[in-house]
Every structure is written in structure tokens, then in C-alpha cells.
Amino acid sequence: MPANDTQGLIRTRRIIYLLVAAAIIVPYVIQMPIPSFHAQEEAHKVYDRVESLPAGSRVLIAMEFDPNCEAELRPMAEGILRHCFARKLVPILVTTNYIAPALISDICQKIAKETGTVSGKDWVFLGYRPGMANVVITMGESIQRTFETDNFSQTTRDMPALAGVNSLKDVSLITVISLGDTVNMWIQYGSDRLKVPLVAGVTAVMAPDLYPYLNTGQVKGILAGLRGAADYELLLHRSDDAAKGMQVQSVAHGLLIALIIGANVRFLFRRAQGKEA
Amino acid sequence: MEPQAQTTESPMRRTVEAAVMIALGTAFVVASILCQKDSLFGKNANDRIEAVGIIIAAALTLIMYSFLYRDNPLFKIAENVYIGAQLGYGAINTWRLALRPQIYNPLALAPSNQALWDALVFRSVPILLGVLLLTRLSRKHGWLSRYSYSMMVGWGAGMTILVMTDTNILQQLQAAAKPIQAGVTADAGWWANAGAVTGALTVLVGTVCVLFYFFFSIPHGPVGQRVSKTGIWFLMLSFGASFGYTAMARISLVIGRMRFLLFEWLKIPQ
Structure with a gap:
């Protein structure tokens, strides 16, 4: 490519980057009003699924994300946790992502403080275990044996949040909030094998790969990207980051x-x- | 991201860029001090630490975005810091949440002889297989790692073939082979039912045409070429949807960083 064309290309790119930056900064600075929108059907399905669970049900939330995708997935995670606590459900959080524990602890502690809930009693964060699919398989046999202690080094045996829960079969819903293809892993080794319903919150990049599972009913509902998180906030009558x-x-x-x-x-x-x- | 072309530049331009760089650096320091002064110079030590963390994070974010102008040494440093911090953090987490509770504590801090014996019985084989993986680092003893790999591959294939076939093939085939009127329900309106039938027909046509496009065993005649072209259209629509979602995801990530810069670093009121 001739040098002039290369220079022109670089200049054009820089102009586009500046325009995108302006398109993002200006609406925040001038505080543009939030556009009215309706929650998508897939997000409704996630909401309805959580809403339909009786109080005290255990909901396994697999938080398979790290700070790379915090912008998209944190609002979803916070929304689902708030919904669980409002419905008096007991979230059991877990991750197979080694970068995730600090971020998840931060989210849990923020929402716990907001809702006045207690770790070990109203919710539990089991922490990280290496092994990906192996973790899901062994959780299908025994959660307490897979996680002898939770993320805060408390023993899981006799923990009130896990009372009556021996394995993954005993949870009422699996929720996977994931930045990659770990949703497939939870579908294959968790929900399909153990016949536990599963809903997912994923980054927008991953969403198209997940729609076939929605059609088959292997995934009961999807939150796709920031829009999915905003839909969930709308259904919770909140207006947070998403x-x-x-x-x-x-x-x-x-x-x-x-x-x-x-x-x-x-x-x-x-x-x-x-x-x- | 594709690296940008390096161009030969005049000394004048380099001087201007260096001056702009110094000005931006100064502006960053001034903005950080002004915006974070309450926390930085406050009495609470936690607030001070958090403010320093925010300033470092803001600096690294801006340095990362500087790549959009051009590759530069600061970007390289930030990139390496990012990778190093991620690996270091991962190593600590693996030790704290996996190796210590699963290996060190049961073996080194066993509360009784019986507990130590149990740990040895149940954990020594997995530990041995894990250690064998590390022999890959030696040319002489690398072959030992094959025992671990063969276990992993054998187990993985055995578990995955069955599960994958059911999840990704049988269940998908079952859903694709549903009758066209399967979505029609008595209580749904005419439009909703028409939509369901249209959707099912679209999936049927799309599936057949795309599969036909990838069927190379026989030459595509005039009709075959039309079916094949329809398949291409369905593929293009699918790629377009993926691209749209990808653009949305990338914009969401920029929004996340901008929210951080505007509301946490610069403390602009929301």
C-alpha cells in the first residue's frame, strides 16, 4: 500500500476512535435521559424462572468471569443476587475462573451489605477450584466434598446455607454468568446430566452461540450483554449501571x-x- | 488488534509528540490530585489506599488506550504489567484456594495419623500424576508426563463423547426436527401462531440450504446453486448477527472503562 494511503488509513482510524470516545463521553457528561425500552423475552424468562422459586430454594450461581468483562457481567450478577435476596432464595456461588474470586467477593459483600444478608447463612461463596468440568462433575456427587471450605475458609459441613444440599441435584436452578464457553460445560455436565434447569447471563459476543440451546430448552433464559443486564434491572424496577x-x-x-x-x-x-x- | 504501520517521522514531529506527552502527563497528575484530594489527603488510611489504586488504574487505562494513537513504550510496560499481575494473582489464588487446602494442609497439617493415612491413600495418585506433568520441563524425563496426559486424554474423550453427543447433536437434532406447527397453541393469538410457523419454516429452509451449501460431493446444478446461494444468505445473516453482538460487547467494555474514568477517577457527579 502506498505511504500516503497508509497515512490516510491511520488518520481515518484515529478520527473514528475519537468519534467513538466522544459518543460515549458526551452522553454521560450532559446526562442524557435513559431511553425507554422493554425487556426482551429471553430476559423475562430468566426473571420469571427466579421469581417462580419458593423462598428458601437454593440457586447455584456460577460466576465465570473476571475483570475483563466486568462492565457487562457485573450488573447482571448484582441484579440476580438482589433478586435472589428479595425472594429469600439462598445463592450458592462458585467459580472455575482463577482470576474471579476477589471480584466475586467484592460483589457478594456489596450486595450482602445492601440487603443485610450474612455469608454462610443467607448465601455462600464456595470459591475457586481448578479442573473446570471436573468441578461440575464432582459437585454433581457432593458439593461439600468438592468444597470442604468456602472462599473465606469457613468449613462447608453444617453450613446453614448448604443445609439439605448434598449435590448439584439438590439446587433448584443453575445460573451461569460467563464470559466464555463455560456455559456449555455447565449445560453438558450440570443441567443436562442432572436435569436441573439452567439460565445464563453472557457477554454479547457469546450470546449468538447460546441461542440454539434456548430453542431446545437446555437453557431456560438468556441475559445477553449490557442490554440483558439493563433488561434485568428494568424488571427489578431499578436503574443501575446497565x-x-x-x-x-x-x-x-x-x-x-x-x-x-x-x-x-x-x-x-x-x-x-x-x-x- | 492489528498493529499500526510504523512510519518514518521527522524530528520536529517527535519533539511535538514528546511535548504533548509531557503536557498530558502533567494534566493527569493535576487532575488526579484535584479529583482525589479528599481521599488522598484525608485521615482514613483505607481511603488513601483506594485513591492511589484508582489513580494507578486510571493511568493504566489511559496508557492502554494510547495504543489507539500508536504503539509506544508506556503501552508495552502496561501490557507486561497486566500479564504479570494476572499470572501472579492467578498463582497466588491457585495456591490459596487449591494447592494449600487440597495438598499442603491434608498432608503437612494432618490432625491425626488416621487423617494423614487417608490423605495419602486418596491424594497420592492424583498428586503423582500432577507432578509427572512437570517433567515436561526436562528433555530427559519428559516422557513420564505421557502417563498423565494419556489419563487426561482418555478420561476427557470418554466423558466428552457421550455428553457432547447428547447435548450438542441429539438434542439439537430433536429441536430441529420438530413439526412446523409445534409452536402453535390454542390460547395464543393468530399473529403469534403465524409468527411461530414462519419461524419454524425459516429454520427449516435455513438449515437445509446451509447444509446443502456445505455438501460438495455432487456438482450443484442450476437449482442446487440457488439453494446454495440461499444458504450463503443465511450464513451472512448469522455472521451479521454475530458481528452486531460483538460490536455491542466491545462498546459495553469501553462504556465500563469510561464510567470508571468519569465517575470514579474524575468524580463527575452522576
């Missing part, structure tokens, strides 16, 4: 659409002039 991000995302998406249309029009125009092949 809902507040919707106006910014709308502007940024508008900009991307405009750029795609503009670039294509320019391409067609140049082709008509014989400047493009």
Missing part, C-alpha cells in the same frame, strides 16, 4: 451504523468513479 449505560450505547450504536452506511456510500461512489475495484 440501565444508565443504555443511552450511551444507543448513541455509540447510532454512530457505528452511520459510519458503516457512510463508508459503504463512499465505497460505491468511488467505485462508480472508477477509483475502487
Whole structure:
């Protein structure tokens, strides 16, 4: 490519980066109002599934994410935890991601403080175990044997939050909040094998891969990306980080659409002039 | 991200860039002190530590974004810090949450002889297999790791083939082979039922056409080419949906960092 073209390309890229930055910063600074939107059907299904559980039910929440995807998945995790506590359900949190424990502890402690719930009694964070699918398989046999202590080094035997729960079969719902394909692992070795319903919250990148499982009923509901988290906040009648991000995302998406249309029009125009092949 | 092309630059431009860099660095320090002064110079030690953490995180975030202008030494340092911190943190977590409670405590801190004996009986084989994996580091003894790998591969294949076949093939086939009117219900409205039938027909046409596109065993005649082209259209729609979701995800991540910079570092009121 000639040097002039390369320079032009670099300049164009920098302009696009600046435009995207402006599209994200300006709506926050001028405090644009949050656009009205309706929760998507898939998010409704997650909400309804949690809502339908009787008080005291155990909900296993697999938090398979780290700070890389905190922006998308933390609002989901917080929303589901708030919903569980509001419905007097007992979340059992676990992760197979070695980077995740500190972030999950932070989320748990924030929501526990907000809702006045106690670790070990109203919820438990089992922590991290290496082995990925092996962890799910052994949890299917015994949770207490897989996690002899929780993340805060408390022994899980006789823990009130795990009373009546021997294995994964005894939980009423598996919720996977994941940045990668660990949802497949939980479907294969958890919900399908043990016949426990499963809902998932995933990054937008992963969402298209998960829709086939929604059609088959292997996944009962999906929260997809920041929009999914905003849907959940809407259903909980809250307006937290995800809902507040919707106006910014709308502007940024508008900009991307405009750029795609503009670039294509320019391409067609140049082709008509014989400047493009 | 694709590295940007390096171009030859005049000394004048380098001087200007260095001056801008110094100005931005100064602006960052001033903004950090002004915005975090309550926490930085407050009496609470935890607040001070948190403020320092926020300033470091803000600096690293901005340095990471500096790559969008051009690759630079600060970016390289931040990149290495990121990888090093992640690995270090992972190593500590693996020790604290896996190796210590599963290996060290049961063997080294066993409360009784019986407990030590139990630990030896149940844990020595897995520990041995784990240790054998480390022999990969030696050329001479690397072959020993094959015992562990053969166990892993054999176990993995045995477990996965059965589970994958059921989850990803049989159940998907079952859902794809449902009758077209399966989604029609008596209590749903006409439009909802029409939508369900249209959806099922679209899935049927899409599945057949895409499968046909990948069927290379016979030449595609005039009709076959049309079916194949329809398959391409379905594939393109699928790729478009994936691209749209990917764009949404990337924008969400930028939103997350911007929220941090605006509301936690610069403390702009929400």
C-alpha cells in the first residue's frame, strides 16, 4: 500500500476512535435521559424462572468471569443476587475462573451489605477450584466434598446455607454468568446430566452461540450483554449501571451504523468513479 | 488488534509528540490530585489506599488506550504489567484456594495419623500424576508426563463423547426436527401462531440450504446453486448477527472503562 494511503488509513482510524470516545463521553457528561425500552423475552424468562422459586430454594450461581468483562457481567450478577435476596432464595456461588474470586467477593459483600444478608447463612461463596468440568462433575456427587471450605475458609459441613444440599441435584436452578464457553460445560455436565434447569447471563459476543440451546430448552433464559443486564434491572424496577449505560450505547450504536452506511456510500461512489475495484 | 504501520517521522514531529506527552502527563497528575484530594489527603488510611489504586488504574487505562494513537513504550510496560499481575494473582489464588487446602494442609497439617493415612491413600495418585506433568520441563524425563496426559486424554474423550453427543447433536437434532406447527397453541393469538410457523419454516429452509451449501460431493446444478446461494444468505445473516453482538460487547467494555474514568477517577457527579 502506498505511504500516503497508509497515512490516510491511520488518520481515518484515529478520527473514528475519537468519534467513538466522544459518543460515549458526551452522553454521560450532559446526562442524557435513559431511553425507554422493554425487556426482551429471553430476559423475562430468566426473571420469571427466579421469581417462580419458593423462598428458601437454593440457586447455584456460577460466576465465570473476571475483570475483563466486568462492565457487562457485573450488573447482571448484582441484579440476580438482589433478586435472589428479595425472594429469600439462598445463592450458592462458585467459580472455575482463577482470576474471579476477589471480584466475586467484592460483589457478594456489596450486595450482602445492601440487603443485610450474612455469608454462610443467607448465601455462600464456595470459591475457586481448578479442573473446570471436573468441578461440575464432582459437585454433581457432593458439593461439600468438592468444597470442604468456602472462599473465606469457613468449613462447608453444617453450613446453614448448604443445609439439605448434598449435590448439584439438590439446587433448584443453575445460573451461569460467563464470559466464555463455560456455559456449555455447565449445560453438558450440570443441567443436562442432572436435569436441573439452567439460565445464563453472557457477554454479547457469546450470546449468538447460546441461542440454539434456548430453542431446545437446555437453557431456560438468556441475559445477553449490557442490554440483558439493563433488561434485568428494568424488571427489578431499578436503574443501575446497565440501565444508565443504555443511552450511551444507543448513541455509540447510532454512530457505528452511520459510519458503516457512510463508508459503504463512499465505497460505491468511488467505485462508480472508477477509483475502487 | 492489528498493529499500526510504523512510519518514518521527522524530528520536529517527535519533539511535538514528546511535548504533548509531557503536557498530558502533567494534566493527569493535576487532575488526579484535584479529583482525589479528599481521599488522598484525608485521615482514613483505607481511603488513601483506594485513591492511589484508582489513580494507578486510571493511568493504566489511559496508557492502554494510547495504543489507539500508536504503539509506544508506556503501552508495552502496561501490557507486561497486566500479564504479570494476572499470572501472579492467578498463582497466588491457585495456591490459596487449591494447592494449600487440597495438598499442603491434608498432608503437612494432618490432625491425626488416621487423617494423614487417608490423605495419602486418596491424594497420592492424583498428586503423582500432577507432578509427572512437570517433567515436561526436562528433555530427559519428559516422557513420564505421557502417563498423565494419556489419563487426561482418555478420561476427557470418554466423558466428552457421550455428553457432547447428547447435548450438542441429539438434542439439537430433536429441536430441529420438530413439526412446523409445534409452536402453535390454542390460547395464543393468530399473529403469534403465524409468527411461530414462519419461524419454524425459516429454520427449516435455513438449515437445509446451509447444509446443502456445505455438501460438495455432487456438482450443484442450476437449482442446487440457488439453494446454495440461499444458504450463503443465511450464513451472512448469522455472521451479521454475530458481528452486531460483538460490536455491542466491545462498546459495553469501553462504556465500563469510561464510567470508571468519569465517575470514579474524575468524580463527575452522576
